Amino acid sequence: MPHPYESLPEDRFWRSAVGERDALDITGLWKPKMRISRRTRIVTAGSCFAQHFAKALVARRYRWQDHEPGPPGLTPAQRLDYHYGTFSFRTGNIYTPRMLRQWLTWALTDTPVPPEVWERDGRFYDPFRPGVEPGGFHSPAELYASRQDTLAAIWSAVIGSQVFVFTMGLTEAWADRASGVEYAVCPGTIAGSFDPKRHLFVNHGFAALVADMQAVMQLLQAANPRMRLLLTVSPVPLTATASGQHVLLATSHSKSMLRAVASELTGTEALVDYFPSYEIITQPAYRGRFYAPNLRSVLPEGVDHVMRCFFQDQEAAFGPSRGSVVAEAPAPTTVPEAAEPELSEADELRCEEEILAAFAPTPRHD
Amino acid sequence: MTEDRPRLAIFGDSHYACLKQAHVQNLVDLSAVELEYWGHVGGRFRNLEFRDGAIHPTDDFTAQRFAKFNEKGRLTLPAADFDVILVAGARTYLARIFLALLRCHVHGPFVSQGLRSRILSDHLQDQAGFRLGSALAGTGGVKVLLSPIALYTESAAGLAQMTPEMTAIAPEIVPFLWEEVARITAEAGMTLVPQPPESITNWLWTKVDYAVADHEAKQDFEHHNPAYGALVLQAALDRITA
Numbered sequence: 001m002p003h004p005y006e007s008l009p010e011d012r013f014w015r016s017a018v019g020e021r022d023a024l025d026i027t028g029l030w031k032p033k034m035r036i037s038r039r040t041r042i043v044t045a046g047s048c049f050a051q052h053f054a055k056a057l058v059a060r061r062y063r064w065q066d067h068e069p070g071p072p073g074l075t076p077a078q079r080l081d082y083h084y085g086t087f088s089f090r091t092g093n094i095y096t097p098r099m100l101r102q103w104l105t106w107a108l109t110d111t112p113v114p115p116e117v118w119e120r121d122g123r124f125y126d127p128f129r130p131g132v133e134p135g136g137f138h139s140p141a142e143l144y145a146s147r148q149d150t151l152a153a154i155w156s157a158v159i160g161s162q163v164f165v166f167t168m169g170l171t172e173a174w175a176d177r178a179s180g181v182e183y184a185v186c187p188g189t190i191a192g193s194f195d196p197k198r199h200l201f202v203n204h205g206f207a208a209l210v211a212d213m214q215a216v217m218q219l220l221q222a223a224n225p226r227m228r229l230l231l232t233v234s235p236v237p238l239t240a241t242a243s244g245q246h247v248l249l250a251t252s253h254s255k256s257m258l259r260a261v262a263s264e265l266t267g268t269e270a271l272v273d274y275f276p277s278y279e280i281i282t283q284p285a286y287r288g289r290f291y292a293p294n295l296r297s298v299l300p301e302g303v304d305h306v307m308r309c310f311f312q313d314q315e316a317a318f319g320p321s322r323g324s325v326v327a328e329a330p331a332p333t334t335v336p337e338a339a340e341p342e343l344s345e346a347d348e349l350r351c352e353e354e355i356l357a358a359f360a361p362t363p364r365h366d
Numbered sequence: 367m368t369e370d371r372p373r374l375a376i377f378g379d380s381h382y383a384c385l386k387q388a389h390v391q392n393l394v395d396l397s398a399v400e401l402e403y404w405g406h407v408g409g410r411f412r413n414l415e416f417r418d419g420a421i422h423p424t425d426d427f428t429a430q431r432f433a434k435f436n437e438k439g440r441l442t443l444p445a446a447d448f449d450v451i452l453v454a455g456a457r458t459y460l461a462r463i464f465l466a467l468l469r470c471h472v473h474g475p476f477v478s479q480g481l482r483s484r485i486l487s488d489h490l491q492d493q494a495g496f497r498l499g500s501a502l503a504g505t506g507g508v509k510v511l512l513s514p515i516a517l518y519t520e521s522a523a524g525l526a527q528m529t530p531e532m533t534a535i536a537p538e539i540v541p542f543l544w545e546e547v548a549r550i551t552a553e554a555g556m557t558l559v560p561q562p563p564e565s566i567t568n569w570l571w572t573k574v575d576y577a578v579a580d581h582e583a584k585q586d587f588e589h590h591n592p593a594y595g596a597l598v599l600q601a602a603l604d605r606i607t608a
Contacts, residue, residue, distance in 0.1 A: 071466065136480075351407040354578070355380050355406065
C-alpha cells in the first residue's frame with residue numbers, strides 16, 4: 001500500500017523545494033485562494049511593510065484604491081510628509097488587529113471615536129494616528145475635522161473595494177485602562193504624556209488576536225459581503241519591546257503569533273487568504289539577503305522579490321492577468337491643478353505686446 | 367535732493383507693464399524715488415539665475431531682452447545698486463491656488479492649516495520671481511517688495527467656478543490666505559504688497575474696471591490697465607516712504 005508521501009509533489013519536500021535551490025528559485029510558495037487581477041479593486045492597510053504593497057500594485061497598474069488622496073495638486077513630497085497615499089486612507093500605520101478593528105468600528109458603525117487628544121507644545125495630535133500631521137494640528141476641532149475625512153475614506157474603501165490587504169505588524173500595544181481603546185503608539189512618545197495609572201501595556205495573545213480579526217471580518221462583510229481579506233505578516237522586527245523580554249525574543253513571539261493567526265483564519269474562513277511575504281524575507285533559506293545591515297529594514301530588492309512572487313503565483317494559479325489600465329488612477333500626478341501652465345506661444349506674444357506697448361515712446365502726459 | 371531719493375528698481379514680467387503705463391501717464395507721483403525698470407516676458411524667467419549678489423540672465427538673448435527697456439541698459443540686476451526692488455508679477459501667481467484652497471475648505475477634502483501653509487509656501491517657492499526676489503533680499507542691502515500677479519479679471523466663466531458656499535465663506539477664508547502669503551513672504555526676507563483691496567471683487571477676482579483694454583476680445587484676463595498699475599505703485603511707494 002503506498003504511503004501518502006510517495007505521491008506528493010516536489011514542493012512538499014525540503015530538499016527539492018528549498019535545500020537544492022538558489023533562494024531566488026524557490027517558487028510556488030503561495031497557492032492563492034482568490035484571483036487578484038488588474039481589474040480587482042484593492043485597498044491596503046497595516047504596518048510599514050504594507051506601504052510597499054501599494055507601490056508595487058500601482059507600478060504594475062493594478063487597481064490600488066486611494067480613498068483619501070488629499071487636496072488636488074499635492075506634490076509627491078507633500079503627499080509623503082502628510083501621509084496621503086501611503087495606505088488607502090490616512091490612518092498612518094495600523095499595527096495590530098485591535099487597531100484595525102477600532103478603525104473599522106468607528107468608520108462602519110455608529111460607535112464614536114473617543115474624544116481624547118494628545119498635546120505637545122501647543123499643537124494637537126490624534127492618539128490613533130499621531131504621525132500623519134507634521135507638527136500636529138492647530139486645534140482639536142481641526143484634528144476631528146481631519147479625522148472625519150479619514151473615517152469617510154475607510155467607509156468608501158470598504159464599500160467600494162474587493163480585496164482588503166492587511167499587513168499585521170505587532171502584538172504589543174498601549175491601551176487606555178478604563179476604556180480598553182488602543183493607541184497607535186505609547187502615549188508620551190510622539191505627543192501626550194504617559195500615565196502608568198491610565199495607560200496599560202498589552203501583548204495580545206492568540207485568542208484575542210483571532211477574535212479581533214474575526215470581528216474585522218464581520219465588520220467588513222457586513223458592509224461589503226463580497227469583500228475578501230488578504231493577510232500578510234510584516235517581516236520587520238520590533239523597534240523596541242515593553243514585554244520585559246529581549247527584543248529578539250519579543251519579535252519572534254509577536255511574529256509567530258501573527259503568523260499563527262493568519263494560518264488559523266486562512267484555514268477557517270473562505271474569504272481570507274495569506275500571502276507569505278513574511279517567509280520570503282525571514283526564512284533562513286533566504287539567508288537574510290533581503291535585510292539591510294540593521295537587520296530590520298527590508299531592502300528594495302526584497303520588496304521586489306516579494307512582489308514578483310506575488311504576481312508569479314497569481315499567474316500560476318489563474319493565468320496572466322488581463323484587464324486594461326483603468327481610468328481611476330490611484331494617485332494624483334505631479335502636475336498640480338492649481339499651478340499656472342507654462343506660457344503658450346500666443347501667451348508669450350500677448351505678454352510681449354503688453355511690455356512693448358508700455359515702453360513704446362509716447363507723448364508724455366504732463 | 368536727488369541723491370537722497372531711494373533708488374527703486376521694478377523687476378517683473380509682462381505684469382509690470384501696467385506700472386510703467388501708470389508712470390508714463392503720471393497717475394502716480396514718483397518724484398520721491400529714482401526709478402528703473404528691468405523685466406521681460408515670464409517665459410524668459412527660466413533663463414535667470416541669482417549669483418554674486420545679482421540676477422543674471424543665463425544667455426545673451428535673455429540679457430538683451432531684459433536690458434532693452436532698462437534706462438541704463440543693464441544686463442544684470444545687482445541688489446547693491448538699489449535701495450528697494452519691487453518684484454512686480456514675475457510669475458508669482460496666487461489666483462488658482464487661492465481658489466483651490468477655498469474650494470477644499472467648502473467642498474473638501476479637509477485641508478489643515480499646516481497643510482495649507484505648506485501648499486502655499488511650496489507654491490511660492492516654486493515661482494521664479496519669488497525665489498529671485500528672496501535671493502535679492504538675502505543680500506541684506508536692499509528692501510524687496512513683492513507684488514504678486516493680480517487675481518484674474520472677473521468674468522462669467524471665472525465666477526462660475528465659485529459655488530454659493532464658496533462665495534459665502536470667502537470673506538472668512540481669503541483674508542487668512544493673504545495673511546499666510548504675507549507671512550511666507552516675510553520669512554523669505556521680502557515684504558508683501560498685497561493686491562489693493564479696491565481692485566478686488568468677489569474676493570478672488572479683479573474688477574473689470576482694471577482690466578487691460580479689450581480684455582474680452584483678447585481673452586486676456588491676466589493683464590491689467592494703468593489704473594491698476596497706479597494702485598500697485600502707490601501701495602509700494604507707501605511702503606518705501608513709511
